[in-house]
Amino acid sequence: MGTCIICDTPVDGEVCEFHEEDVCFLFRGTDASQLTPRRYYEGTVDGYADFGVFVDIGPRVTGLLHRSELDKRLESLDWEPGDTVFVQVLDVRDNGNVDLGWSIRQGRDEFRGCVVDDPDGERRLDEADSIDEPDGSADETTPASAETDDESTGMTEQTETTTGTDSADESAATGSSSAGTDEAAGDGATVGSTNGGTAAVVAESDESTEAAADAELARTTVDALADQVGAIVRLDGVVTGVRQTTGPTIFELRDETGTIECAAFEEAGVRAYPDVDLDDVVSIEGEVERHNGDLQIETESLTVLTDDERQAVLDRHEAAIEDEARPASVDPLGGHETVDGLTDELTEAATTIRRAVMEARPIVVRHSDTADGYVAGAAIEHALLPLIEDKHTRDDAIYHYVTRRPLEGTVYDMDDATGDVSNMLDARDRHGEQLPLVVVVDAGSTIESTDAYELLAQYGADRLVVDANVADSAVSETVRTAVTPGDRDETLTTTAIAATLAAAVNADVREDLRHLPALSYWESPPESYVDLASEAGFDADALADRRNAVALEAHYQSYNDKRELIADLLFDSNGGLAGHVGDQFREKLETELATARENTTVSGTGDVTVTVLDTAQFTHRYDFPPTGLLLDALHRSERDRADGPFATLGVDEAELSVRTTDFVDVRDLGDAIATAVPDAGVTVVGGADGTVEFLKGEREAVQDAAVDALGDLLE
Structure with missing residues (x-):
């Protein structure tokens, strides 16, 4: 039993429930289920999407801050990938997805305290703690620069320096190629590093190169990966996406059966394989892993395919896509x-x-x-x-x-x-x-x-x-x-x-x-x-x-x-x-309809009746229902009372909308109005069922011309 760091209330952890939202937490867990909703956490911006921002809360946990939770437009947010930010955990879903909320406080000093949220027990933040070192200290036998938490994939990349025979033996055992080795790359060109975390690989002997070639992996496909978790595999496909996280570079690879993300690590935040771009055809070797429930490849080597190898992949893709994309038949619903x-x-x-x-x-x-x-x-x-x-x-x-x-x-x-x-x-x-x-x-x-x-x-x-x-x-x-x-x-x-x-x-x-x-x-x-x-x-x-x-x-x-x-x-x-x-809809619509009916005027020529509603003056323009829906409902409710052709005309400050019992092409209506009021700047927007736009100063003349034109068009 301890006491709250803010009010000294006896608590099992470091902060009482009342003051949880006054403290920022540093997450040291490995699973989203270990997060506590309503708490504010320190995290790192992973990247943007149309719908919000992905934030890494810990090395293995990423959440989504949806744009609807922001206090500003997503486009005006000045966060960059890698920035330290503070967010609130709103919910952890059953599938592991984490919903985040906005925090107006964006610095540790703006909170009343900081607590390390560790599944083994909460503890107060001390000088030994850092985001990059969840244990509170670096490995005594490994330089700090040699180990980097991969916040996007949850993988830890250990930098090692290997020599001659050891490197060759490892390559042969796994069946992966070494960077820059033409014999292992075949007709393709290997670019960048091996991205297995190796800082340097020295030249191999001819014997080890031949051994690696003999151990070349057979190609597998994305749809078969679920049964190969933990195995080293090879995939050939097209690069359909590339994004840089604070840890690895994520290549999205598509083959003829599906799409998979492949994480390639150079060093934290540094683009791996910088010469590889969208639409390149590549061969990737790596280990199949699960990251937050998603299948992912931890890339050990990536080779850009050229010439015949490249064309073979493209031909295979095109055949598969053409065969699968076209539906066998189109069977209309309902027989219209x-x-x-x-x-x-x-x-x-x-x-x-x-x-x-x-x-x-x-x-x-x-x-x-x-x-x-x-x-x-x-x-x-x-x-x-x-x-x-x-x-x-x-x-x-x-x-x-x-x-x-x-x-x-x-x-x-x-x-x-x-x-x-x-x-x-x-x-x-x-x-x-x-x-x-x-x-x-x-x-x-x-x-x-x-x-x-x-x-x-x-x-x-x-x-x-x-x-x-x-x-x-x-x-x-x-x-x-x-x-x-x-x-x-x-x-x-x-x-x-x-x-x-x-x-x-x-x-x-x-x-x-x-x-x-x-x-x-x-x-x-x-x-x-x-x-x-x-x-x-x-x-x-x-x-x-x-x-x-x-x-x-x-x-x-x-x-x-x-x-x-x-x-x-x-x-x-x-x-x-x-x-x-639906009950709310009916109540709101009936209320607005009653107001509209009290404020319509009736015009017309010959047998044609035109009900006119000044939508600028007698509707709540920005409340429900919108003008178009109101005019539809008004027209339906009033037309049966008319003896003969009937039209409902809605006139705003610079726009006119019409509903008629018999079809009237709004373009024809616009032409008639333009002829009668040539200085009104009349245009039709939206085609046969569109609206007529005009200059505000000619509104009365446009309305009169519209009534006369409807008399001719509906006769």
Whole structure:
């Protein structure tokens, strides 16, 4: 029994529970389960990802500080890999993942004390303690520079100086090649050091070289590594990622069966094999290990393959990818006639997406911020996650290789593309990642997106579009595949297309997707989709709850994918959460609808009735529901009262939106307004279902011209 270092309260350790958050802890354990949630720990920045920062809490434990936990934007964080930082452990999950929180205190002197958190017992920090020496002292027989804790992999690299015969014998025994030995490298060129921690290897005799050659390892594959932990293996593959940690360099290697991380150590924080880059074809020898549950290779030698050896690897990869990437068939969900007619486009898109997974390329899914956009994007994400887990050996691969980012509206514009390009170039330069495949869903099918696609094309990032709207010809020319109907079909949603695409990408999740097409309709889904949802156990109320809940959550934290929350709403068969959030949706929407009805005006010409709502004056513009969803609901609630053609017109300070009983191409409406008010600077954004933008000073004239034009267009 001791006393708290702050208040002298008797405690079993060094600090009482009340003052735990006033102390910084130095972790000396070897497993994440030994961490104590709520405590603040000193750690080291390991690296960045789109979604946050990885921080090493100890030699064998790494946690994720998610961007949502930061008190500033991730891009403005000035931490660099290797920096000492302080974070709070929020949770340790069953799979060993560690969730971290932000600490406003970023120095030991800002805490009221420091304690060494050792599984064998807590102790107060003394001068003998350091992050680099968990035992509190250096090995008396080994120079301090000779042993370095590898904070990324949990491996300890022991520097040794070997001589002649000993080195040769060791090489022959393990079957690994020595650096710089042409005979061992074959047609390839060995670069850098052996990275087995050896500082120097002297020339071997001819006999030892021949012995090493005789012991050359047979090639294995990534999918066979789980049964070879502890063995020395050889892998031939393509480098798909390179990142430098505070310890080793991590090479991501892809062969025809999957992807594995290979840790190569030169010295702490120093780039191993500096001449090896993305897309190089290499042969790696090393020991199969598990690091925090993930398979990993501790690299002993790395050889860049050239000429015939290089081509043989590439040919093997291409044959495997081509065979596996193309789905055997595309079987549309629910039998919608328009979706049935998109089989070729769906096959091409599914092949492109599956190929990106197999090539270890990140996939970025961008979608509109509507319920249809969220459900369609989540369907594709749901198909991708298990595929990525299957192809990668690291537990956090699903956070690295698929990102879903909502858009504001239905245009993928230069602002969006500039952000994506900046992120992907940062990921390439900082973490050695490949350029991504960008999939734009329920958006990006109009000419306004072509500049953005051309920017992506300048860097070689592939592009796909999936949308229920007819794509402009200019878009089809700037993307690999546009999965869009040839003619307008008001009975089609983007989710109806995306669910079939997701099932083609991953047939194993097909059963999970059956209810999604019906869920995406606000009114009267096709009977085939209703039947499909019913077979999956979802009645009309269950579908409405989920759609409404997604629509509500889409409005909040609009820049955030809300991956887990959206998945719970869509795929949890219980439905309790969806029902709860759905009730909030109905309450908020009805309140706003009542306000809107009291403030509409009725205009029109001839038999056409136009209900006009000043959305700038009579809506809570930044609260739920968003203007588009409110106008949809207002139009549905008011149209049945009209005798004849009916339109709902929402007029903001410089934007006009319209809903009509019979289809009106907003581009035609924009042309009519521009003719009537030529000085209003009228433009149409978003195509046939888009919005009309204009100069604020001409608002009244634009509104009058819109009412007159609707009278002509709806007659």
